[in-house]
Amino acid sequence: MTEPAPAYPKEIQDSLKRAVRLEWWTLFWLALIVAMMGFAAGGSQAFRTAWIEDILSLLAPALFLVSRTVEKFRPTKGFPYGFLRADSLAFFFAAAALTAIGLFLLYEGGKTLITGEHPSVGSIMMFGREVWLGWVMMTALALSVIPPVILGRKKRKIAKTLRDKVLFTDADTNAADWQTGVAGMLGILGIALGFWWADALMAVLISLSVLKDGLQGIRISTISLLDGAPRKLGSLDIDEDAQAVIDRLGARYDDVRVQIRETGRYFRVTIEPSGSAHLPVGMAKTLIDNDAWRLIEVAEAVRDEWPDPRDPAKPRG
Structure with a gap:
């Protein structure tokens, strides 16, 4: 195949356009969520881990948009088969980054559990009143799960039409984001009730979710890169x-x-x-x-x- 890939059927072209629009919306909402959670960040390790996971969630939609552009490039003498596998390569690097950071977060959460480090959550002044920061963080977590879950379900349908493994994995991760939000809120609630270990335990569970997403991404992209x-x-x-x-x-x-x-x-x-x-x-x-x-x-x-x-x-x- 020395010429550009054949044109997609109209249904596939329309689905690709919708996928691109949804990924741009994903980047927009995730950027807002990351900023909101950064403002609310306090002493909860579970909250910080959930925040980092949301930051990492920016990788998949960004790389999908980049690879969607690269795969349109014409074949060259150096790349006679074109650049249709750009998404697999980009996804592999994103998955490797997720795996590495997931391992680091797992280490941090495990170390806190072993050493018995007690977290503390302070208060802030809002509208002239002192408010416990835990309420702010739990509100931020509750709000943070709504856009990804909605977008994830929409992207999953399109991914099935396109048979796009990168988009499907991204959608699956978004759709399951509520689990991270619930885990983060349970960790903060545990601090309020005096269970110091609950926060670190939830941080470990969230890091395992990050690690699972990373390993799954490596598995999927490796199969493609190795001509499976x-x-x-x-x-x-x-x-x-x-x-x-x-x-x-x-x-x-x-x-x-x-x-x-x-x-x-x-x-x-x-x-x-x-x-x-x-x-x-x-x-x-x-x-x-x-x-x-x-x-x-x-x-x-x-x-x-x-x-x-x-x-x-x-x-x-």
């Missing part, structure tokens, strides 16, 4: 469409090996004779004088008609 077979959204099972391609090509051509991988939202499929996994060195030497062992496959793309079932290794068109 397409997977279902949120699962390690083979995608239904990919399995259908494998089954039907296997039925059309006897004794062949079907290889399928994802390039962005597209599939690429190779059919090779099962008895000959690689290009013979003798043939490779006609193209490479030295180090012919490096050339293991030469593929011819099918464009006009399907190869003859009697000889699938020689496609026509």
